[in-house]
Amino acid sequence: xxPLYQPQGIEDRWQRAWEDEGLYAAEPGSGRETFVVAHPPxxxxxxxxxxxxxxxxxxxxxxxxxxxxxxxxxxxxxxDHAGISTQNAVERHLAEKGESRNDYGREQFVELVWAWxxxxxxxxxxxxxxxxxxxxxxxxxxxxxxxxxxxxxRFFVHLYGKGWIYRANRIINWCPFHETSLSDLELVHEExxxxxxxxxxPFADEPESGVTIATARPATILxxxxxxxxxxxxxxxxxxxxxxxxxxxxxxxxxIADERVDIEFGTGALKVTPAHDPLDFxxxxxxxxxxxxxxxxxxxxNENAGELAGxxxxxxxxxxxxxxxxxxxxxxRESYRHTVALCxxxxxxxxxxxxxxxxxxxxxxxxxxxxxxGSRRVAYHPESQHRYAVDxxxxxxxxxxxxxxxxxxxxxxxxxxxxxxxxxxxxxxxCAECGSTDLTRSEDVLDTWFxxxxxxxxxxxxxxxxxxxxxxxxxxxxxxxxEIIRLWENRMIFSGLELxxxxxxxxxxxxxxxxxxxxxxxxxxxxxxxxPLDLVDEHGADATRYGLLKMSSSQDVRFAIGAIEEGRKLxxxxxxxxxxxxxxxxxxxxxxxxxxxxxxxxxxxxxTRREIDADLGAFDFAHAVDRLYHVTFDDFCDWYLxxxxxxxxxxxxxxxxxxxxxxxxxxxxxxxxxxxxxIWSHLPDRETPLIVAPWPEPDDRFAADLHALDRVQExxxxxxxxxxxxxxxxxxxxxxxxxxxxxxxxxxxxxEAEIERLRQEIARAEGMLANERFTSKAPADVVAAEREKLxxxxxxLDAIGN
RNA sequence: GGGCGGUUAGCUCAGUUGGGAGAGCACCUGCCUUACAAGCAGGGGGUCGCAAGUUCGAGCCUUGCACCGCCCACCA
Numbered sequence: 001x002x003p004l005y006q007p008q009g010i011e012d013r014w015q016r017a018w019e020d021e022g023l024y025a026a027e028p029g030s031g032r033e034t035f036v037v038a039h040p041p042x043x044x045x046x047x048x049x050x051x052x053x054x055x056x057x058x059x060x061x062x063x064x065x066x067x068x069x070x071x072x073x074x075x076x077x078x079x080d081h082a083g084i085s086t087q088n089a090v091e092r093h094l095a096e097k098g099e100s101r102n103d104y105g106r107e108q109f110v111e112l113v114w115a116w117x118x119x120x121x122x123x124x125x126x127x128x129x130x131x132x133x134x135x136x137x138x139x140x141x142x143x144x145x146x147x148x149x150x151x152x153x154r155f156f157v158h159l160y161g162k163g164w165i166y167r168a169n170r171i172i173n174w175c176p177f178h179e180t181s182l183s184d185l186e187l188v189h190e191e192x193x194x195x196x197x198x199x200x201x202p203f204a205d206e207p208e209s210g211v212t213i214a215t216a217r218p219a220t221i222l223x224x225x226x227x228x229x230x231x232x233x234x235x236x237x238x239x240x241x242x243x244x245x246x247x248x249x250x251x252x253x254x255x256i257a258d259e260r261v262d263i264e265f266g267t268g269a270l271k272v273t274p275a276h277d278p279l280d281f282x283x284x285x286x287x288x289x290x291x292x293x294x295x296x297x298x299x300x301x302n303e304n305a306g307e308l309a310g311x312x313x314x315x316x317x318x319x320x321x322x323x324x325x326x327x328x329x330x331x332x333r334e335s336y337r338h339t340v341a342l343c344x345x346x347x348x349x350x351x352x353x354x355x356x357x358x359x360x361x362x363x364x365x366x367x368x369x370x371x372x373x374g375s376r377r378v379a380y381h382p383e384s385q386h387r388y389a390v391d392x393x394x395x396x397x398x399x400x401x402x403x404x405x406x407x408x409x410x411x412x413x414x415x416x417x418x419x420x421x422x423x424x425x426x427x428x429x430x431c432a433e434c435g436s437t438d439l440t441r442s443e444d445v446l447d448t449w450f451x452x453x454x455x456x457x458x459x460x461x462x463x464x465x466x467x468x469x470x471x472x473x474x475x476x477x478x479x480x481x482x483e484i485i486r487l488w489e490n491r492m493i494f495s496g497l498e499l500x501x502x503x504x505x506x507x508x509x510x511x512x513x514x515x516x517x518x519x520x521x522x523x524x525x526x527x528x529x530x531x532p533l534d535l536v537d538e539h540g541a542d543a544t545r546y547g548l549l550k551m552s553s554s555q556d557v558r559f560a561i562g563a564i565e566e567g568r569k570l571x572x573x574x575x576x577x578x579x580x581x582x583x584x585x586x587x588x589x590x591x592x593x594x595x596x597x598x599x600x601x602x603x604x605x606x607x608t609r610r611e612i613d614a615d616l617g618a619f620d621f622a623h624a625v626d627r628l629y630h631v632t633f634d635d636f637c638d639w640y641l642x643x644x645x646x647x648x649x650x651x652x653x654x655x656x657x658x659x660x661x662x663x664x665x666x667x668x669x670x671x672x673x674x675x676x677x678x679i680w681s682h683l684p685d686r687e688t689p690l691i692v693a694p695w696p697e698p699d700d701r702f703a704a705d706l707h708a709l710d711r712v713q714e715x716x717x718x719x720x721x722x723x724x725x726x727x728x729x730x731x732x733x734x735x736x737x738x739x740x741x742x743x744x745x746x747x748x749x750x751x752e753a754e755i756e757r758l759r760q761e762i763a764r765a766e767g768m769l770a771n772e773r774f775t776s777k778a779p780a781d782v783v784a785a786e787r788e789k790l791x792x793x794x795x796x797l798d799a800i801g802n
Numbered sequence: 803g804g805g806c807g808g809u810u811a812g813c814u815c816a817g818u819u820g821g822g823a824g825a826g827c828a829c830c831u832g833c834c835u836u837a838c839a840a841g842c843a844g845g846g847g848g849u850c851g852c853a854a855g856u857u858c859g860a861g862c863c864u865u866g867c868a869c870c871g872c873c874c875a876c877c878a
Contacts (some may be wrong), residue, residue: 003838189875195876217876228819265877278876338877352876384806391805393875483873500827513807513872517814522874550826553815555807556872560814562827569826569840576838584835626825638842645837721845742835743843764822773858776819782821789822 001582001682005575007540011117012672015129019137026044026074026136028471035066036074038456039135039141039502040488043082045089045115050514050522051481053532054552056133057545058511058621059479063134065616065668068695074472075134076459078141079122083408083448084178084186086343090116090145090407106406113407113669124291127533132541134674134691141459142411143451144409152451153412155499155686160423165401167421171274171281172400173351176299176345180404181357182343183447185487187350194334200329201227201244204252211239211255212331214266216338217276218317218324219490222305223294228283231257233268239753246271247329248320257377258283267402275354281336291354356399357443358402359409364597366393366610369494372503381619382554385482385510392486395495402449407588408445410431415440453491463499473500477507482555483603485510509619512552517559532774535564543567549621549671570629574668577637580648581661596731597643598656599705604635606699607706610778612667615719628668634666639709644737650680658683663696670693701779712736724751726796765790782802 018024037059042052064073066356090113101109121554128135141148158166169522172181194216196669200211211227224246230237236255243252253272260283261270273508274284275293284291303309308316326329341350351705372378373390380386402411412421416431417438429743430437456478460469474496480489489508515521516528523529523685551557593599608631615624615745640660647653669676669690680690687693712732716739719725723745747753768774768786775783 001837004840005838006828213878217878218811219877224829260876262877273878277878279878339875342875365845387806388873393874441841486874515871551814557808558814558871560827562814565840566826571841576841578837581838622816622817623818630825637837642835642842643837692842719846723869742833744832745846746832761822768821768859771858777858778821783867786821 001575003571003579005572005675007535007542007571007674009012010128010678011536011541014674014677015132018134018689018691019129021689022076022688024136025133025138025225025601026076026472027304028070028074028467030072032070032072032314033103033338033588034472034476035063035071036472036749037063037076038459039075039077040480040484041080041141041452041455042124043085044079044121045082045086046133048124049534049550050530050532052124052127052376053131053535053544054511054548055481056128056131058509058547058619059477060133061545061549061621061624061670062477062616062619064673065695067134067691068669068693070615072135072471072695074139074475076139076141076472077125077128077133077135077137078139078459078490079125079143080452081142081408082449082725083403083405083445084180084182084345085405086113086117087449089739098399103408103696104115109406110312125566126542130533130536130541133782134673136388136668139459143448143455143458147461147464148451148454148458149409149460150425151454152409152446155240155424155454156412157425157657158445158499159360162365163366163671165358166361167356167389169354170355170359171352172355172357173280173341174297174351174355175346175348176297177346177348178343178405179297181355181400181402182332182350183400183449186344188344188347190342191337191339194336194338196266196334198332198334199247199324200331201271203239203247204243204245207245210329211236211244211267211269212267213269214270214375215271218320219301219313219315220273220276220294221247221271221294221320222308223273223275224251224253224271224315225274225289225292226253226262226287227255228270228272229255229268230263232259232262236269247327248323250285256283256287257304258287260677262613276352278352278734281352281354286366286796293354295353297353299349299378342559357400358413360399360401360450362396362398365395365494365498368497368626369393369490372467372493372497378503378505379507381507381509385508388482389485389489389508393490393552396486396490399447399448402444403447404443405445408448409448409451411444413442413443413444415442416536417483447507449487449491451606452488453495454499456492457495457500470481473504474502475505477509478505479509481513482510485538486777495502498701507619512554513556514548514551515558517561519558522559527541530559539564539568540570540674541677546625546671547568549625551622553622560759566629567625567672570632570670571785572671573674574632574638575679577641578634578661579652580641580645580681581657582682583659586647587651587658588649589655591652591659593653593656593702594652595644595647596705596708597640597735598653598660599642599702600708601635602663602699602791603702603704603706603708604631604640605667606696606702607698608635609663609667610698625671628671630662632668636660639713639739643769666693666696669693676706712739714745716740718754720746722747722751722754724754755797758793762790762793765793 039059063073067073094100114251117399147260161363173187173774176184196214196216197216197218200210211562213227218279227244239255240257242255244255248255271281272283274281274291276295292302292304294305301308301311308319342419370393380389412423416434418434420431420433422428424431456475457473462469475623492504520528543564547564550563593602609628611627612624665676665680677690712735765786
């Protein structure tokens with residue numbers, strides 16, 4: 001064993017060994033209590049980022065802890081086909097060659113995606129392995145596996161049969177590049193500098209007057225069907241019910257009243273364009289207005305734009321503004337900063353368009369899910385996220401589940417020439433309504449999250465009633481990031497309740513968001529990202545896991561390399577402690593603690609075991625790793641090993657030290673699996689690898705010795721500073737002699753300062769105890785503790801006086 | 803605009819029902835002590851964001867304010 005612990009080489013050796021020996025494997029029907037984690041499937045083209053690394057550290061610590069405690073642990077994983085994201089990756093690749101998906105056609109393009117995945121996909125699973133994630137990789141699933149596809153089809157047919165999936169023409173977010181609809185959750189918003197144009201729409205019967213509106217998109221004027229004002233707005237009250245002329249097209253439209261119009265904004269008058277704005281769409285539907293469109297799927301002016309057809313919106317807007325200027329209708333044009341919606345994948349500006357899409361009604365699905373959240377059958381950690389989960393589910397609008405991209409699960413919907421819909425899990429032979437055999441399948445694919453929603457049970461074989469499904473549903477917990485709650489957690493919960501009759505898991509751990517060191521979000525585009533594998537290369541997976549867990553305290557935390565370095569130090573410290581213990585010679589014989597320092601370390605280790613159990617049980621990872629650091633450095637190394645060093649020649653001392661080390665390794669294993677397993681392998685006569693060694697049982701035999709070294713520990717700095725030392729018992733005296741052997745007394749003869757310090761403490765304690773309001777109102781144990789302190793200070797003062 | 807989190811040592815952060823302000827890193831001093839200099843011992847350094855309140859007592863509880871951040875949001 002070299003003096004410097006180097007994780008490189010050691011870590012991957014153990015990762016292979018654990019997996020090859022089947023120690024990651026989960027088997028249903030073992031009869032043991034289960035601990036099941038259906039880990040969030042990364043995008044199939046994805047690479048490990050810091051969020052993944054933290055997420056997997058959190059889950060793996062819990063999995064390893066439970067595995068050692070004898071649970072049947074199923075840590076399950078796989079890939080998400082990630083519709084738009086994957087298609088976009090392949091399209092970007094094509095763009096580099098000057099090609100687009102349209103050069104291939106749908107069928108060939110999908111083949112291209114599969115080929116792409118075979119070449120570039122699936123790398124992240126090996127990155128999970130490099131983090132030490134003890135997943136059952138044999139059970140890896142992909143949302144495009146045949147079995148999984150069948151589950152998705154079953155889900156669709158089921159919801160359709162209940163009447164909860166339907167088709168409707170509504171305004172949706174349209175990405176002109178991908179030529180697909182997107183949900184609100186797939187957009188990003190960006191501030192842009194634009195212009196706000198104030199235009200007077202003349203009254204049809206009084207052209208010299210009119211209503212002035214404000215717009216940021218003059219091109220949409222052509223599709224105006226009304227002007228709306230707030231009924232409480234005195235400025236425009238008289239205009240309500242009159243007609244104005246839409247510029248350029250000179251179409252008369254009504255002035256209507258609607259309370260959704262913001263009096264404060266612009267002129268207080270809103271031009272209503274139902275086909276190209278979500279708010280206008282709602283107002284239009286409520287007032288029964290027509291919905292003409294002038295912008296096409298490519299984002300340019302369509303055939304309804306007459307002479308402007310084919311122009312870009314900017315060009316058309318310019319032409320319309322010219323027209324308006326010429327007629328003196330332009331009242332004001334001012335610079336205007338506002339946010340616009342962009343496609344999160346390609347950054348194209350989103351067009352709100354009316355389109356025929358498939359929708360999933362939330363009305364019935366969300367009810368049982370809300371009940372499950374309300375009763376905490378699904379509990380959020382931290383609890384503060386619970387309300388957000390409930391709010392977002394309560395307010396969930398109907399879900400647009402259809403997309404017009406090519407990569408994904410094609411809808412199980414067929415249409416005959418007469419326009420009848422047939423919905424079936426597998427290819428139907430004939431139209432369900434008219435019997436026609438001339439059927440065409442819908443070209444739409446499903447929103448990726450529609451299939452993700454089934455993850456916890458589809459990976460177990462649903463809709464087949466498999467042994468895995470029996471054994472592992474419902475699962476135990478799910479770990480994810482905050483922004484995924486609406487996209488995924490809520491949907492897994494309602495789909496699980498609907499199809500399985502129970503929640504998919506009991507706990508949702510919302511882990512910390514690790515920000516870049518400068519406090520900004522980590523992101524590739526900002527250049528603030530960080531490759532966790534670089535950390536693993538340099539410091540080891542153990543140190544990386546330790547550091548990330550140490551950082552995982554509050555909601556957002558800045559990345560600090562110091563935390564990773566601390567983990568590396570801990571691994572190295574542990575390594576060297578074991579060199580001392582193992583290098584001292586054979587250790588046959590009795591390992592029961594005898595000397596006070598031996599009983600003390602056993603008590604400390606058991607206390608730490610209790611703290612770790614409590615911390616991990618409460619998902620407080622940062623506190624757990626803090627305890628592990630201190631028990632290793634302070635208790636085990638600096639006091640226990642130092643105290644027994646002179647007696648390492650005695651077999652019983654060595655045997656006891658090995659037993660203590662063994663316990664320490666167990667406590668550290670869930671967080672730092674590799675270094676602990678490596679050291680464990682150097683211990684003779686191990687019955688099992690550490691990964692499946694039993695977690696330490698509670699052991700209160702030496703609880704009375706938990707504080708046996710307190711006096712010595714407190715006295716040491718006083719002694720070094722002043723040369724003053726109290727009277728000790730024989731045991732304390734022995735240990736004090738050992739640990740202070742090389743200490744240099746710095747202020748010999750300078751007892752006055754220490755005496756003064758004690759006198760101040762005594763005065764403070766006496767003052768508090770003399771306060772009648774304190775002694776009468778403070779809890780009895782607090783007063784008693786204060787009395788004890790006072791006694792102790794007096795004893796110490798007496799000791800120094802001697 | 804809404805929700806959530808944060809503000810404690812130079813930096814990153816702990817601080818569990820209110821009761822003597824902590825850790826790691828950095829810095830200073832002394833030690834190459836035969837496990838570890840990626841070590842050991844000791845030390846300096848903080849009006850706990852600001853203000854008011856409750857209390858015998860507030861980093862912790864209440865109210866207000868300021869600032870930072872993350873997420874969400876249809877002001878045309």
